[in-house]
Amino acid sequence: MIKKIVGKNIKYYRIQKSFSQTEAASLVGITPSYWGYLERGQKNPSIELVAIISEVLGVKASLLFVESPENLSEELMLYLHILNNMGNQHIGFILTIIKAYIDLHKDLSPVHE
Structure with a gap:
């Protein structure tokens, strides 16, 4: 609900x-x-x-x-709060880095079944 x-x-x-x-x-x-x-x-x-x-x-x-936001780690919540208060230019840059990191590690991580 x-x-x-x-x-x-x-x-x-x-x-x-x-x-x-x-x-x-x-x-x-x-x-x-x-x-x-x-x-x-x-x-x-x-x-x-x-x-x-x-x-x-x-x-x-x-x-x-x-x-369930309380299930997110305190550190992640802190970073999300900081990101929330940044300008769009900074957020876009950070998201680009995060996406590149995820894409790089998708190829390196084992497949979960």
Whole structure:
């Protein structure tokens, strides 16, 4: 259920930012009780609200729809956060390097069956 995934991610990123529910709700412009409904997956936020929440939490809105961000390593999350705050020119350059590295190692890694 998508609202459960979004709610879990809202809570995850709020905690990463060290915000209380009340602080986050205030920054977004909603009540703390509505914030709680969102975190528990009991309410569906509008697209506009998702955009505001993601901005306050400092993440791309699309990350709120990823099924398990907490399973990503802390280091990877840090790098993703840093990338998220870089300009498009830098991101494009870094992605080019990552793609080249993956392509190089695809050919060298054993085939998994």
